[in-house]
Amino acid sequence: MIRYFRVLAGSNLKIRRSTVVAATIAGSIFLLAKCTNNNKPANTATAESAPRDRFSEYAGSATCENCHxxxxxxxxxxxxxxxxxxxxxxxxxxxFKKGRNEFDFDKRTKVVMEKGDSGYFQVKYVDGKATRKGRIDIVVGSGKIGQSYLEWIGDHLAQLPITWYGPEKQWSNSPGYPPDKVVFNRPITSRCLECHTSFVQKTGESQNAETYSHTRIVYAVDCEKCHGPAAQHVQFQSQNPSVKEAKFIVNPAKLSRQQNLDLCRLCHGGRLNKTKPSFEFSVGDSLASFFAFNPLSIEMANIDVHGNQYGLLSVSKCFEKSELKCTSCHNVHEKEDGKLQVFSQRCMNCHNPEKGHPCKMTAEIGPSISQNCIDCHMPKQVSHTVSVYLEGATTPTAALMRTHYIKPYPEENEKVIAWLKRKNK
Ligand code: HEC
Ligand code: HEC
Ligand code: HEC
Ligand code: HEC
Ligand code: HEC
Ligand code: HEC
Ligand code: HEC
Structure with missing residues (x-):
């Protein structure tokens, strides 16, 4: 099973978490005013009119294809x-193949993945008898780390007991679930959906769980999560094909550095305590108007490599001494995972013998240094919040993730120099 908890340096406090993202952020205080970008789609609702129908402001990414x-x-x-x-x-x-479709909890209890005429299911068996069946309705996670499954129970969403763990390509117990109990009904919060979808219409709350519309959902972290709802943009540009400049759409490149960072921080900033309902934040807004940042200083917070790239980056010298943003290194429109040389080129936009701040190892390593700054300065580290109990294991397997605390890690040198030599033989 995957366990999530937060460990604070300087105390022995361990807080179990029920969501995937752990780790606290320590906040810098944001004094930025709300965005005044006139290009943002207008909020059409007035005080007297009906409540704002946010879902209708989305066009869906299929509509972008015609022009982008x-x-x-x-x-x-x-x-x-x-x-x-x-x-x-x-x-x-x-x-779902026989032999690979089971997760045993104990000698008597297991969960089996089954395909039926009406869909895919996780079925609990006790002493060979099926006692509970959960339907897979929604799939969450690209699978690099893992994939979880959600079931509609009325208008609630619940997480199914078994999660697929990517690095080991095995089924495991779902995040935060007890290792010895099969749990079918853990409610999915709107904050969970806020990080893994673009929009979900919340309809209310009952039996201590939030309820959602089954159909008014914009799945995935898609175009309109980062550019704002775009129905007005699509309508305008379609009706005015001769207009070559964009209207009613946000380009994050044109925002202030902090606004640009706040977009990514919404989901890559660790645990944030919201002060307004989920899905109200939109690109261009100041995150401080929607979340209360933890007043802990950054030194006190032991930031985990999972889920808080913002926290780690913000204590790095690169971040403090330049205008570095997430998008200085990431082109979010493309899958670039694993392209270490491409990322290294982006480091060298700021670090090279001509522009200054070159690596002190440049002479020792030679030209091949440009192939991999990453493994020496952003090594993969063990996550303390994402660790999985695989079937039958007595010790957890921890996920490895890139740290965004950029600095020298001399203990990595030997390994990386040997790797570069082998590669360039
Ligand atoms: C009918 C054509 C059309 C459609 C459909 C369309 N766009 Fe555009 N879009 C444009 C034009 C024209 C521009 C301005 C030229 C450019 O930047 O490419 C533009 C520019 C943009 C920009 C850059 C804005 C800026 O200020 O630099 C973004 C972001 C964008 N569109 C997002 C989207 C998204 C997201 C969708 C789908 C929901 C979409 N567009 C659908 C025509 C369209
Ligand atoms: C709405 C929430 C959300 C926003 C906003 C968001 N991300 Fe993400 N991001 C995610 C989630 C969730 C994942 C993990 C997806 C998965 O693997 O299933 C992810 C994954 C990534 C990855 C890993 C990609 C890979 O192939 O491993 C990168 C890099 C990334 N995000 C960068 C950014 C940057 C840069 C921004 C800001 C421009 C941003 N994200 C904004 C939620 C978000
Ligand atoms: C995770 C956030 C994110 C997602 C998802 C995303 N974009 Fe972008 N997009 C950006 C950022 C950030 C920029 C500005 C890049 C820069 O700094 O130059 C951008 C720039 C653009 C531009 C301006 C031209 C350009 O190439 O820079 C267009 C057009 C655009 N995006 C369209 C889209 C469309 C269409 C989709 C969906 C298929 C999409 N974006 C998905 C973050 C995102
Ligand atoms: C604060 C935003 C946030 C919340 C809340 C959140 N996640 Fe995530 N989740 C992420 C990000 C970001 C990643 C990937 C990057 C990382 O791990 O740092 C991720 C990764 C994952 C992955 C692994 C995806 C992969 O890369 O294969 C799964 C599965 C997942 N989350 C499920 C959930 C579920 C289910 C919930 C709610 C019960 C949840 N998450 C809550 C942001 C969030
Ligand atoms: C936007 C410019 C920029 C980018 C991109 C950038 N850095 Fe930096 N980095 C800086 C600046 C400025 C400093 C501070 C230099 C100083 O203090 O003299 C710095 C400092 C560093 C340091 C010293 C840190 C310390 O604690 O001593 C290392 C190591 C480093 N960068 C590595 C990298 C790597 C690796 C990448 C790519 C993954 C990268 N940088 C990308 C601007 C950048
Ligand atoms: C100085 C360059 C740099 C900056 C700035 C940067 N990243 Fe990254 N990021 C990387 C590199 C390099 C990787 C590793 C890519 C790989 O292994 O293929 C990475 C990986 C990731 C991943 C995947 C994590 C994993 O372990 O697989 C996520 C998510 C991510 N970045 C999000 C962000 C967010 C959000 C920001 C801004 C807060 C950000 N990054 C800023 C260089 C950067
Ligand atoms: C084999 C590991 C290794 C590789 C590869 C590597 N570095 Fe370094 N780097 C180090 C170590 C170790 C230090 C600290 C050396 C010292 O202080 O004597 C360092 C120092 C630095 C510094 C701080 C320099 C200063 O003046 O304090 C920067 C900036 C830097 N590296 C950037 C990079 C960039 C950019 C790349 C890729 C082009 C890169 N490094 C590749 C190991 C590496």
Missing amino acids: RDIVEKHAKTAHHLTSEPVNDNNILGS
């Missing part, structure tokens, strides 16, 4: 685009 085909095609392969979808015959990564 190249970006739509590349984006389709990204983890963002693949992070949530209604279930179909191709998107469940875990196996």
Whole structure:
């Protein structure tokens, strides 16, 4: 099973978490005013009119294809685009083949993945008898780390007991679930959906769980999560094909540095305590108007490599001493995972013998240094919040993730120098 908890340096406090993202952020205080970008779609609701119908402001990424085909095609392969979808015959990564479709809790209890005429299911068996059946309705996670499954129970969403763990290509117990109990009804919060979809219409709350519309959902972290709802943009540009400049759409490149960072921080900033309902934040807004940042200083917070790239980056010298943003290194329209040389080129936009701040190891390593700054300065580290109990294991397997605390890690030198030598033989 995957366990999530937060560990604070300087105390022995361990807080169990029920969501995937742990780690606290320590906040810098944001004094930025709300965005005054006139290009943002207008909020059409007035005080007297009906409540704002946010869902109708979305056009859906299929509509972008007519005019931005190249970006739509590349984006389709990204983890963002693949992070949530209604279930179909191709998107469940875990196996349903006999022998590989079971997770045993103990000698008597197991969960079996089954395909039936009406869909895909996780079925609990006690002493060979089926006692509970959960239907896979929504798939969450690109699978690089893992994939979880959600079931509609009335208008609630619940997480199914078994999650597929990517690095080991095995079924495991779902995040935060007790290792010895099969749990079918853990409610999915709107905050969970806020990080893994673009929009979900919340309809209310009952039996201590939030309720949602089944149909008014914009799946995936898609175009309109980062550019704002775009129905008005699509309508305007379609009706005015001769107008070559964009209207009613946000380009994050034109925002202030902090606004630009706040977009990514919404989901890559660790645990944030919201002060307004989920899905109210939109690109261009100041995150501080929607979340209360933890007053802990950054030194006190032991930031985990999972889920808080913003926290780690913000204590790095690169971030403090330059205008570095997430998008200085990441082209979010493309799947670039594993392209270490491409990322290294982006480091060298600021670090090279001509521009200054070159690596002190440049002479020792030689020209091949440009192939991999990453493994020496952003090594993969063990996550303390994402660790999985695989079937039958007594110790957890921890996920490895890139740290965004950029600095020298001399203990990595030997390994990386040997790797570069082998590669360039
Ligand atoms: C009918 C054509 C059309 C459609 C459909 C369309 N756009 Fe655009 N879009 C344009 C034009 C024209 C521009 C301005 C030229 C450019 O930047 O490519 C533009 C520019 C943009 C920009 C850059 C804005 C800026 O200020 O630099 C973004 C972001 C954008 N569109 C997003 C989207 C998204 C997301 C969708 C789908 C929901 C979409 N567009 C659908 C025509 C369209
Ligand atoms: C709505 C929430 C959300 C926003 C906003 C968001 N991300 Fe993400 N991001 C995610 C989630 C969730 C994943 C993991 C997806 C998965 O693997 O299923 C992810 C994954 C990634 C990855 C890993 C890709 C890979 O192939 O491993 C990168 C890089 C990334 N995000 C960068 C960014 C940057 C840069 C921004 C801001 C421009 C941003 N994200 C904004 C939620 C978000
Ligand atoms: C995770 C956030 C994110 C997602 C998802 C995303 N974009 Fe972007 N997009 C950006 C950022 C950030 C920029 C500005 C890049 C820069 O700094 O130059 C951008 C720029 C653009 C531009 C301006 C031209 C350009 O190429 O820079 C267009 C057009 C655009 N995006 C369309 C789309 C479309 C269409 C989709 C969906 C298929 C999409 N974007 C998905 C973050 C995102
Ligand atoms: C604050 C935003 C946030 C919340 C809340 C959140 N996640 Fe995530 N989740 C992420 C990000 C970001 C990643 C990937 C990057 C990372 O791990 O740092 C991720 C990764 C995952 C993955 C692994 C995807 C992969 O890369 O294969 C799964 C599965 C997942 N989340 C499911 C959930 C579920 C289910 C919930 C709610 C019960 C949830 N998450 C809550 C942001 C969030
Ligand atoms: C936007 C420019 C920019 C980019 C891109 C950038 N850095 Fe930096 N980095 C800086 C600046 C400025 C400093 C501070 C230099 C100083 O203090 O003299 C710095 C400092 C560093 C340091 C020293 C840190 C310390 O604690 O001593 C390392 C190591 C480093 N960068 C590596 C990288 C790597 C690796 C990448 C790519 C993954 C990268 N940088 C990308 C601007 C950048
Ligand atoms: C100085 C360059 C740089 C900056 C700035 C940067 N990243 Fe990254 N990021 C990387 C590199 C390099 C990787 C590793 C890519 C790989 O292994 O293929 C990475 C990986 C990731 C991943 C995947 C994590 C994993 O372990 O697989 C996520 C998510 C991510 N970045 C999000 C962000 C967000 C959000 C920001 C801004 C807060 C950001 N990054 C800023 C260089 C950067
Ligand atoms: C084999 C590991 C390794 C590789 C590869 C590597 N570095 Fe370094 N780097 C180090 C170590 C170790 C230090 C600290 C050396 C010292 O202080 O004597 C360092 C120092 C630095 C510094 C700080 C320099 C200063 O003046 O304090 C920067 C900036 C830097 N590296 C950037 C990079 C960039 C950019 C790349 C890729 C082009 C890169 N490094 C590749 C190991 C590496």
